[in-house]
Amino acid sequence: MANHKQTCLSATERVYHTRTVDTLVCYHREMAKILMNSEYCFPKENKVKKNDSDNLETKIKNHTIEKKAVDNAYDSILDTLKQQNNYAQSDIEPYFSHHHSQVMQLAKFGYLSALAYNSDNVFNHHSPLQIQQEKKIIDDLCKLIGFSSKDAFGHITTSHTLACYEILWALRNLKTLPMAIARHPKSRDLVADKKAFELFNMSISDILVMSEQLNKREIFDDVSYLTCRGTGMTKTMHLGKLLVPVSRFEFWKKAMDILGLGYDNLIALPIDGSFKTDTEKMRSIVLRLIEQGEPILGIIGMLGSPSYGSIDKLKPLFELRKECEEKYNNSFYIHIDASQFGYMKSLFLDDNHEIIPYEILCERLKKDTPLLELTPEIYESVTQLSLADSVSFEPFQAGFSPYPTGVVCIKDARMSRFLTNPPRLCPEQADGVPEIDGIQSAPAVASMWSVHQLYPFTLSGYGKYAQIQWETRVKLEQFFNQAQTFEKEGEHYFIRVLSVSDFNKLNFAIVKKGNTCLETQNNLNKAIYENLVVKSHYRQDLSLLTLCARNSDDAPMQFCRECDLGKNEWETIKHLSLLQITIKSTQLVDKKQIEAGYQYIKKIVLSALDQ
Incomplete structure (x- = not known):
């Protein structure tokens, strides 16, 4: 063998x-x-x-x-x-994609090597090699976030979706523990001085401290059976509201359904004109809920929206929680969805994994890439990531691994107790695996591990790749904005960019000059995308993005006006179709390559108009 x-x-x-x-x-x-x-x-x-x-x-x-x-x-x-x-591979791939980069080749090599050793393609914590590789990956990402690897807990899931569901699963189990403690005769003294409202709004750290005391009394498993894990969600277990960005409302809505928390307990946070979560409206919603006596289960922050590519202002979120704890004795869980730009934090760390001061980092960026402008809001959002209770990653979105995986990192490892089944009949056979899916793809783990061996997650390591992706997006956006109109059968067309991305996503629309109908413009961009799919058999780097009132409020209204559409078009149609490019290349691109990318976009537009 x-x-x-x-x-x-x-x-x-x-x-x-x-x-x-x-x-x-x-x-x-x-x-x-x-x-x-x-x-x-x-x-x-x-x-x-x-x-x-x-x-x-x-x-x-x-x-x-x-x-x-x-x-x-x-x-x-x-x-x-x-x-x-x-079959008919798109010409854009060599310019903006990552499939032929050195990093991607290494990821594929790791995958294929592990596939040769693991013919069944999975492991369930019985493979010493994969356990070591997973530990290395989690340690690296915890260090990237700013979590203590000794105190934190994390693991790899089969998808980022399951990583997020797992967080909500643990949070649901955790938040029902105080009520269970009050019901159990051997533990109710721990919360004898607290009212019902206080039990619903205890901080995560306080609940975890009480779980330690239950362990010392050897009654943690018995009390766990009085939580929703044993009794199911009852009327007395009102955990409150989960606040999520409007762009991810449908994603978390499914999670609330699966875990039995209910759609009614999900609140969409509005976005502002820059397509970021409106922090003032978020503050108003939180304070109103506290005033009404409504518990807050948690708030989800976005380090990079999958739709727009914008980074939420996370500092006001952390400050709001601190204010609620000090003034109102009310706390809530904070999870950061860093699936899009989590690896971007490498750009902010020196070789000792210490955060680079803002002024020094700006000087270095200005010297290396003068086009990049780092705002204080983005700097604060990325550098304060360690204040979150948990962070989730999706390696594919960073352009490092082409295989479906997700990563969840939790600041306090004691939360892992709420992801395992408590023993009852056969303690020696208890489910000791603190995760939702139980198995991972061994080759996918090896793929990630291989990439983690190449460079450290610092400015001089993978930060350089983040810098290249960011710079390429800025260059391409500038070229689009300066490009001349192009003609087809007497009609003139131009590219209008939605300038809200903070990193490597570029959203734009092809606009027909003189057109004032939003539906006509949407049909044009859909036809362009579908024409590319038909010719390439898959989407390649160009994707279709649909903004509507349900995922963007009325933020696209201003962009519709910039496209010279009718004054009331957005109010009538209420959805906008855009084309999106996600820059994942790890190679520096020059002006010639940027122009080639533009010519490709122009080519597929003209090709679609022939249909």
């Missing part, structure tokens, strides 16, 4: 060093040669003695019909895969 693994790894290395685009197909071809000729698939010794003429190994070695059938089927599959993967 050892020789087999070494051979598989050697095959992976050979494929990787060829640096071909069709890496996966090459890898499969190499693996097929190994497996078809190895004892791993066709052992020489069989427990049941069979006639040589019926022996599968003999048939294959003698090139009988079974061998030909296998070869023909395999060749057919490979040919189909190759045609699908290479």
